[in-house]
Amino acid sequence: MEKSNNSTQFEEDIRQSFGVPKIRSEFVAQLHGELIKRAVEKTPKTIPSFRLRPAWIIVFAVLSVMIVATLVIGPQRVFAAVRGLLGYIPDVGIVDNSVPIRVLAEPVGVTRDGITLTVTSATLTVDRTHIDYRIFGVPGSAYPDREDVMGCTQSEYLRLPDGTQLTRMDNDFQPVPAGVNNAVFVVPCIFNTLPGTVPENWELPLSFVPAPPDLAVMPVIELSPSPQASLLPDATALPESAGTSTALVDSAVTVNKVIETEDGYILVGQVQPQSKSGETTQITGDLEIRDASGKVVSYTHPADVSQEIAGASTGGTGWAVQFKAAGLVYPLTIRFPGVYLFQPDPSATAGFTFDAGPNPQPGQEWSPNQDIQIAGHTLKLVSIMADSRGGYSFRFQVDPEVYSASVQIEGSTPNGGGGGGGGGLTNGEFNVTLSYAQIPSGVLTVILSNLTLIGDPLTWQGQWSPTSPRADLPANPTLQPGVCLTADSLAQLEPAPSTLSNGKALLYEKLDDTGKWGLVLYNLDGSQKQVVVPAGNWGALSPDGNRVAYSATDNGIHIVDVTSQTEEILPGAGGFNLHWSPDGKQIAYVGMGDGVINSVFVINTDGSPGRQVSTWSYEAVIGWSPDGTQLYFVAPFTGGAAWKVYAYDLGSGAAQERFTIENGTAKFLNPKLSPDGNWIAYRGRDNSSLYLVRTDGSDMHLVLDNAGAVGIEWSRSGWLGVSLRKANSDESSTVLIKPDSCEAYLLPAALQGELEGLFIP
Amino acid sequence: MRESSISLTFDKDLPRTEERQIIQTARHDPQAFGELYRLYADQVFRYLYSRLGNVHEAEDVTAQTFLAAFEAFDRFRQDGNFAPWLFTIARNKAMDHFRRNKKQEPELSEEASSTEDEPLSSVIQSEQALALSRLIQGLPEDERELLRLRFLAEMTYGEMAHFLHRTEQAVKKTIYRLLARLQSQLEVSNGKIK
Numbered sequence: 001m002e003k004s005n006n007s008t009q010f011e012e013d014i015r016q017s018f019g020v021p022k023i024r025s026e027f028v029a030q031l032h033g034e035l036i037k038r039a040v041e042k043t044p045k046t047i048p049s050f051r052l053r054p055a056w057i058i059v060f061a062v063l064s065v066m067i068v069a070t071l072v073i074g075p076q077r078v079f080a081a082v083r084g085l086l087g088y089i090p091d092v093g094i095v096d097n098s099v100p101i102r103v104l105a106e107p108v109g110v111t112r113d114g115i116t117l118t119v120t121s122a123t124l125t126v127d128r129t130h131i132d133y134r135i136f137g138v139p140g141s142a143y144p145d146r147e148d149v150m151g152c153t154q155s156e157y158l159r160l161p162d163g164t165q166l167t168r169m170d171n172d173f174q175p176v177p178a179g180v181n182n183a184v185f186v187v188p189c190i191f192n193t194l195p196g197t198v199p200e201n202w203e204l205p206l207s208f209v210p211a212p213p214d215l216a217v218m219p220v221i222e223l224s225p226s227p228q229a230s231l232l233p234d235a236t237a238l239p240e241s242a243g244t245s246t247a248l249v250d251s252a253v254t255v256n257k258v259i260e261t262e263d264g265y266i267l268v269g270q271v272q273p274q275s276k277s278g279e280t281t282q283i284t285g286d287l288e289i290r291d292a293s294g295k296v297v298s299y300t301h302p303a304d305v306s307q308e309i310a311g312a313s314t315g316g317t318g319w320a321v322q323f324k325a326a327g328l329v330y331p332l333t334i335r336f337p338g339v340y341l342f343q344p345d346p347s348a349t350a351g352f353t354f355d356a357g358p359n360p361q362p363g364q365e366w367s368p369n370q371d372i373q374i375a376g377h378t379l380k381l382v383s384i385m386a387d388s389r390g391g392y393s394f395r396f397q398v399d400p401e402v403y404s405a406s407v408q409i410e411g412s413t414p415n416g417g418g419g420g421g422g423g424g425l426t427n428g429e430f431n432v433t434l435s436y437a438q439i440p441s442g443v444l445t446v447i448l449s450n451l452t453l454i455g456d457p458l459t460w461q462g463q464w465s466p467t468s469p470r471a472d473l474p475a476n477p478t479l480q481p482g483v484c485l486t487a488d489s490l491a492q493l494e495p496a497p498s499t500l501s502n503g504k505a506l507l508y509e510k511l512d513d514t515g516k517w518g519l520v521l522y523n524l525d526g527s528q529k530q531v532v533v534p535a536g537n538w539g540a541l542s543p544d545g546n547r548v549a550y551s552a553t554d555n556g557i558h559i560v561d562v563t564s565q566t567e568e569i570l571p572g573a574g575g576f577n578l579h580w581s582p583d584g585k586q587i588a589y590v591g592m593g594d595g596v597i598n599s600v601f602v603i604n605t606d607g608s609p610g611r612q613v614s615t616w617s618y619e620a621v622i623g624w625s626p627d628g629t630q631l632y633f634v635a636p637f638t639g640g641a642a643w644k645v646y647a648y649d650l651g652s653g654a655a656q657e658r659f660t661i662e663n664g665t666a667k668f669l670n671p672k673l674s675p676d677g678n679w680i681a682y683r684g685r686d687n688s689s690l691y692l693v694r695t696d697g698s699d700m701h702l703v704l705d706n707a708g709a710v711g712i713e714w715s716r717s718g719w720l721g722v723s724l725r726k727a728n729s730d731e732s733s734t735v736l737i738k739p740d741s742c743e744a745y746l747l748p749a750a751l752q753g754e755l756e757g758l759f760i761p
Numbered sequence: 762m763r764e765s766s767i768s769l770t771f772d773k774d775l776p777r778t779e780e781r782q783i784i785q786t787a788r789h790d791p792q793a794f795g796e797l798y799r800l801y802a803d804q805v806f807r808y809l810y811s812r813l814g815n816v817h818e819a820e821d822v823t824a825q826t827f828l829a830a831f832e833a834f835d836r837f838r839q840d841g842n843f844a845p846w847l848f849t850i851a852r853n854k855a856m857d858h859f860r861r862n863k864k865q866e867p868e869l870s871e872e873a874s875s876t877e878d879e880p881l882s883s884v885i886q887s888e889q890a891l892a893l894s895r896l897i898q899g900l901p902e903d904e905r906e907l908l909r910l911r912f913l914a915e916m917t918y919g920e921m922a923h924f925l926h927r928t929e930q931a932v933k934k935t936i937y938r939l940l941a942r943l944q945s946q947l948e949v950s951n952g953k954i955k
Binding site: 553 | 823
């Protein structure tokens with residue numbers, strides 16, 4: 001692969017002629033921080049560990065300077081004020097409740113060329129207008145057939161009778177003025193569709209009326225911080241960490257808003273890491289909540305108050321959690337883990353030389369494996385690589401105390417750079433990348449400085465209690481009918497009996513030695529580990545458990561014979577989300593083709609031509625009926641607002657709409673059909689719970705409540721296997737459940753990763 | 762090429778191999794998207810600045826680009842074509858920006874480059890580059906876009922082909938011819954100056 005860095009002076013002159021200034025490092029760090037924040041919010045259920053980047057050091061260093069007061073919360077010192085101005089409406093968020101709220105008089109929909117656009121609800125407050133709308137029926141051919149092409153991105157808006165346009169502000173629109181009870185919802189085009197492929201300029205007239213008295217608007221209690229403040233925290237030993245040097249920084253976690261929900265609370269707050277002079281701090285994980293009895297409180301991150309977090313402006317990092325409150329003992333203690341970072345000797349430097357040659361090329365790599373001493377520590381320079389941005393990337397292995405160091409090439413001024421890894425905080429490595437207008441060549445002297453070490457671990461904490469006890473909640477947690485497991489009850493599960501040990505589980509997991517991910521087959525007792533696919537994804541175990549189909553890195557569908565390890569490639573098929581037919585002769589998958597993006601196809605495993613099942617986009621296969629005559633799949637309303645369930649008859653080629661899943665996650669629904677063809681299991685909107693619903697849409701109920709559900713697989717014998725991601729951890733566990741009886745077992749800890757296949761005879 | 766003084770391995774595809782690994786990690790760990798951002802922040806900014814001609818707006822649209830890419834990343838499937846995908850978003854964001862602001866894309870000019878924040882002398886450092894700037898200013902937009910993609914976005918020919926819906930050979934041929942023409946015109950221009 002050639003790159004443009006085969007730089008001649010002429011090419012460099014062309015770059016210069018565009019007059020592009022150097023990107024500001026502050027901007028780079030700021031945007032990186034925003035992306036990481038969103039990534040943390042996006043990470044289902046838990047944030048295993050923050051990526052540790054220099055940008056975070058900058059962010060927290062700045063914050064530590066900004067923070068001049070420790071805001072203290074606690075049952076004795078909290079001043080709570082119910083202002084009565086803010087209210088919380090589920091799925092809408094926190095709104096200004098000071099003037100009467102209006103809502104949509106009735107849903108409005110219009111269908112054009114088979115595409116239906118429906119405004120299902122609207123909530124009008126003095127500060128914003130929340131519109132819920134959904135679109136269904138956009139053919140795949142309307143979208144670019146290549147992912148490198150984007151279609152229309154024009155944003156929708158509200159047009160008032162006087163012609164005023166109310167545009168988007170984040171997720172909502174500008175407020176509709178009081179007294180204006182009509183507006184037109186205008187959608188210039190359906191997002192990402194190509195010009196001329198589907199109707200454009202959609203206009204739906206909306207009417208607004210006063211909200212009904214039963215509209216659930218929960219009061220938002222705003223907490224004012226205590227006037228008591230101190231510049232520096234007191235560090236004391238953390239009781240449960242006796243024997244370690246973990247320090248506890250009290251009162252650095254604050255709660256700003258409290259919402260009483262039907263079964264618990266939503267808390268919105270901030271963590272404000274602080275550091276002493278000469279030190280910086282680093283948050284290293286997501287928060288943990290324990291009640292006064294020491295019990296860990298499981299929580300979710302509510303998406304509808306995300307704007308409150310983003311709007312946190314008093315310094316610190318915003319957070320929001322939602323949890324059930326039955327049986328909790330107050331106060332709750334909220335903790336964030338972190339570490340101190342410091343430079344043992346800011347003046348210490350070290351250097352080495354390497355010969356890059358006269359014309360270093362992108363991808364060219366040197367492996368010096370050279371030990372470099374600086375400030376009493378040894379940094380092993382593992383490799384240097386010339387990159388495609390006119391610079392070099394230096395990779396170091398370090399001892400557990402080292403976090404990072406600065407790298408410079410003597411005599412050359414970089415115009416950009418970056419780095420990653422947190423040394424001893426991550427995998428004992430960090431890297432530094434430097435970019436130059438003209439890549440330095442020849443014998444280069446490289447200087448290391450600013451060695452940063454990892455200090456003692458610390459914990460930022462705060463406490464919170466409700467101002468008055470809830471009389472409306474049961475004294476102890478009670479499971480809803482049909483719920484088999486919660487995050488709290490996992491630890492009580494028994495191991496699977498030996499009668500199940502002859503089964504097999506296919507997991508997509510991080511491979512031990514390489515750091516890469518692959519497909520691994522286990523016996524259910526954890527024995528007979530077999531790496532079936534060292535580089536592939538979307539595995540599916542054949543009905544007899546002897547073959548694994550997977551999506552290869554080239555997007556092709558490959559089949560591996562587990563016993564012989566022979567592999568075949570299905571000609572002409574490319575995609576993911578693979579599902580074997582009951583007889584093992586066909587595979588349904590989601591793929592791309594002429595005019596379709598992520599639609600459902602069926603391919604014959606003997607290599608003969610298959611068929612296209614659907615023509616919408618971004619679909620997911622649910623599974624085959626037991627007799628193999630019907631294939632169930634879901635098609636999302638645009639944006640994943642809901643999912644329509646279809647049954648495709650392979651005999652007639654007709655797809656019949658069955659019902660709509662309203663409470664599924666938009667991100668990875670992972671629907672799976674039970675082997676008797678009666679139930680569909682899928683992930684809930686919290687990205688953590690698991691629901692079951694019958695294939696006619698009836699009897700929808702929760703089975704795993706906020707348990708971290710990710711991988712879902714049924715065995716032919718009716719066991720439901722689910723891989724569960726643990727809160728605050730990289731770890732996961734796998735459970736087997738009989739949903740009708742809630743008989744459940746915990747599979748051995750060796751079965752880590754995402755469950756992608758289950759075979760139990 | 763002279764052999765390095767320390768052990769040398771050479772793999773032209775290594776940077777993209779590394780990128781693929783990051784992409785695969787990011788599918789499971791959204792925070793790994795930060796690594797992709799690190800890889801491309803500079804190129805995206807340069808590309809957008811060259812279209813918008815203003816640091817503030819280029820930063821704004823760069824942020825929009827990465828945030829949109831982050832939100833849409835779940836739907837990105839072609840691991841080997843991240844750059845074309847990302848720059849398609851960047852290009853569309855730039856076009857949205859023009860539509861919103863109802864203004865024309867700035868011509869590549871000394872004026873565009875010589876804002877108060879970024880004086881021309883600090884960024885265009887040679888007479889050669891100034892002369893080139895004038896020549897490029899006179900190019901049709903599609904040819905200017907080719908130069909932006911190649912020299913600011915740092916795309917490979919394969920990536921450009923993917924981005925532009927053309928064959929790699931066609932892109933390569935066009936770029937070579939364009940560079941040859943510019944070089945020739947530059948020599949004529951320099952001759953006139955002399």
